[in-house]
Amino acid sequence: MIFIDNEGHTDPKLNLALEEYALRNFDASTDYLLFYINEPSIIIGRNQNTLEEINQEYIDENNIHVVRRISGGGAVYHDLGNLNFSFITNHDGKSISNFKKFTAPVIRVLNDMGISAELKGRNDIEVNDKKISGTAQFSTGKRMISHGTLLFDTDMGEVVKALQVKMSKIQSKGHKSVRSRVANISEFLKTPITMEAFKNQLLVGLYEASEPFETYKLTEAEWQAVHKLKAEKYDLWDWNFGRSPKFNIQRNKLFPIGEIDLRIFVEKGHISEFKVFGDFFGRKSIAELENLLIGVPYDKDEIIKSLENTAIEDFFGTLEKSDFLNLIYGND
Template identity: 70%
Template sequence: MIFIENEGVTDPRLNLALEEYALRNFSSDQDYLLFYINESSIIIGRNQNTLEEINQQYVTDNNIHVVRRVSGGGAVYHDFGNLNFSFITNHDNKSLNNFKKFTAPVIKVLQQLGLDAELKGRNDIQVEEKKISGTAQFSTGRRMISHGTLLFDTDLAEVVHALNVKMSKIESKGHKSVRSRVANISEFLNDPMKIEQFRKLLLEGLYEESEPFESYYLTPEEWKKVHELKADKYDNWDWNYGRSPKFNIQRTNRFPIGEIDLRIHVEKGLIKDVVIYGDFFGKEPVADLENLLKGIRYEKEDISMALKSIDINEYFGDIQKEDFLELVYGED
């Protein structure tokens, strides 16, 4: 495994561009590991409606970056007390959405530090029923990212202020507030340490899980291309916020795989536009489904026929097609 040095970059847009550049351009003969720490920022899941996930006024007043990532899942808050890790490997179907596989070495290191860490729910690492990490994945079909956050000493009050957490998510967690169900790793350590020391110990622990790591520094030409990707994509308002569609039907449900939120504009009985939001994890872009449904009569039989040849799991994870159809057009 090769460890990519991000050279102290704390700009979330540049770090996400670096991560995607490595995914799409580095050798497929190697596995890579990347660590990064971001300035105050909200990182939005690929399929989320940004304006509904954040407290826009608070974000503006406090100069908090808002950046969309390429992977699915929910919005997370980053600051200098949050360490992010990213494994970049070849894609295989057994690894996609297998959060246990790629979190196992991280959990082992946390356990060596004395934390009773374990993977819980869809994609969370918990200690004593408190979430200390959220994870997500993205696949190009050839290569994949498995990445996550580690709350080491983050400002948890800012998490509450900056994010708009939906009631459906709170209810799915047993009516617990965000602040009561998350914690910092530093709270569970017997000996205090700085995040830089924690980063070093985590890296050393991961070394033990693999062959000796080789550190890689990007060339000036590679950094130039990373900056170009940042400018073209991660600095772009359309990527980070996206459009808020005109709609006259909204249908939302929280499944075990996450929330699916549909915004549908029906005119004269036809689906004129549809946008699919949510914090689910899927391999294929939901834009393909959206385009498939446009122009279809808003009738259950017509929608069912349009979806007949579609493997719905490729877009959302483990969900029955009938359940998705019922969400699109079912009895309220």
């Protein structure tokens, strides 16, 4: 097995691009191990509706990355106290969904450190019935990744705030995350250690159960290819938000001018149908306003741009545009 050096990068979009690039382009006769640590971010499962998983307002205020990964499973929060591991191997027909095979070496090392870790359920590592790691898999047919998180010293308060969804009445066919009781590995260590020391101990422990490791450093050309994949995929709104399954949203609020009830249908991240109901009075037909939003990405900045030259009072009377925009894409 070869250990891939990510050179200390903490950009989640770059690290996920590196992981995918290694999966699709590195020597298919060799097994690889990758470690990476991400800046504060929410990593969304491949088949999830992003908006159902995140507190958009909190994420915007705190500059938290939102990135979709290529594997399934639920949304997870990453920060500098979370170590991510990824095994990149051949797909032998028996390894997919065999989470025990890939978590066993990690559990063994944790046990050697005095932490009573065990695999629980399908794909979680727990200590004293508290989750310290979640894992997921993805296969290209010939190659596969089995990757997971290790909550070492994550800010649990941020986990709750960033993943606390406030958007009302979302209905989606996406796979929703199941929240579990979580804990940090550092809570179970008899002697405190740093993240760097923990990472090194884990790596040394994994070395011991395998053939001698070697460390691989990417060439300049390979890093250029990783950055290209990041720019063409992981940086894009279409990948991180637009790939969400079909969903619809109902939003209503009572204003001084009357009640406004919105029904918004979203497909491939874009508004496919927009309907406004209510007992308000306006000078212009509401259908004119509805048509302005058809085809617009369900993204706050894009919605603001699409209504930039629209006088909202023509449709509702004395209603502030900001109030209407918050009703379309808010966190109430």
